[in-house]
Amino acid sequence: MSDPDNLIDADGNALVFSVLGGCSADTQCPSYVWYRKEGPTKGIALLRQWPTDFNGVAVVPVLAWNKSGDARNITNWQVLLVDRNTSQVLQTVSDAFVKFDNAFDILFDSESGYYERVNQVAGSYVPTGQRVGMQLTQPLPPVGVAEEIRFFRFAAEDVGRFQNVLDWMKKMTPPWYQFVLQQRPLDIYLNPQLKTQGWAGSAACCWGFDHARIEFEHRPPQDVFSDLYYVVSLVHEAQHVADYRAKKLFVQGRSVDACRAAERSATETERAFLVDLLKTQIYGQDRDHANAYLKFADAKLADGTFDWNPACRD
Numbered sequence: 001m002s003d004p005d006n007l008i009d010a011d012g013n014a015l016v017f018s019v020l021g022g023c024s025a026d027t028q029c030p031s032y033v034w035y036r037k038e039g040p041t042k043g044i045a046l047l048r049q050w051p052t053d054f055n056g057v058a059v060v061p062v063l064a065w066n067k068s069g070d071a072r073n074i075t076n077w078q079v080l081l082v083d084r085n086t087s088q089v090l091q092t093v094s095d096a097f098v099k100f101d102n103a104f105d106i107l108f109d110s111e112s113g114y115y116e117r118v119n120q121v122a123g124s125y126v127p128t129g130q131r132v133g134m135q136l137t138q139p140l141p142p143v144g145v146a147e148e149i150r151f152f153r154f155a156a157e158d159v160g161r162f163q164n165v166l167d168w169m170k171k172m173t174p175p176w177y178q179f180v181l182q183q184r185p186l187d188i189y190l191n192p193q194l195k196t197q198g199w200a201g202s203a204a205c206c207w208g209f210d211h212a213r214i215e216f217e218h219r220p221p222q223d224v225f226s227d228l229y230y231v232v233s234l235v236h237e238a239q240h241v242a243d244y245r246a247k248k249l250f251v252q253g254r255s256v257d258a259c260r261a262a263e264r265s266a267t268e269t270e271r272a273f274l275v276d277l278l279k280t281q282i283y284g285q286d287r288d289h290a291n292a293y294l295k296f297a298d299a300k301l302a303d304g305t306f307d308w309n310p311a312c313r314d
């Protein structure tokens with residue numbers, strides 16, 4: 001690419017190369033970034049890091065024009081993984097460029113072995129589940145699996161606790177147990193950073209891979225009733241996953257209205273679960289907790305701003 005300042009994207013928009021694009025203290029410049037000359041929140045990025053080893057052979061990445069179409073069109077370029085010794089092309093990555101429509105960061109996720117796009121919200125990173133480029137390392141195995149749901153970053157005993165949550169749901173509210181299982185393939189991650197944003201959980205699905213991802217800011221409870229909110233959060237995030245899979249909602253670049261629609265959908269589901277739970281044999285403090293969360297859900301729906309989520313604020 002002789003003139004990185006004279007490129008266009010697939011739609012013919014002029015691009016300008018950003019020397020500092022994609023760089024921050026944490027991410028150490030994971031990507032080269034070209035912004036649109038008109039509308040600089042949109043652009044295209046090329047990951048800097050590529051595997052140094054391909055099926056046991058030492059390789060170097062080479063940027064090459066695919067020899068069809070306009071060489072100024074950035075998407076007519078591809079990355080070749082070339083054998084360091086023989087110069088033989090071992091792999092062609094034709095979708096090496098990542099389109100974006102908002103400022104974003106990229107962080108390496110050692111569980112998946114991929115770089116992933118993250119959103120910055122209130123100074124913290126919120127995973128989007130969207131993977132970028134190629135797998136650079138073998139993924140870490142999950143700490144455990146319950147009902148085919150994979151767990152990452154938790155302590156091993158947390159998987160048993162989560163199984164208790166599912167067993168309890170199966171006994172008390174079988175349709176809601178089924179609702180959670182319907183969101184598989186599903187990975188659940190511990191992410192204590194969510195707490196700093198005042199979030200109990202977050203959900204992402206399903207860019208370039210099938211697995212949905214739910215994150216919780218704390219470990220599953222030892223006793224379900226002591227932390228009923230964990231179950232309520234699980235149902236809430238499961239609805240986000242269902243909506244993402246149905247392509248009704250998107251995390252990236254979504255408008256305030258779309259954010260509110262997403263939170264309304266999840267909060268209505270949360271409410272429906274609590275109504276069903278209150279029809280079961282729960283008594284005393286447990287019933288009080290369920291009623292309190294129902295009141296909370298009603299208040300959120302009546303208010304309608306869902307402004308605990310910064311993306312829903314005007």
Ligand SMILES: [Zn+2]
Binds near residue numbers: 262
């Ligand atoms: Zn939500």
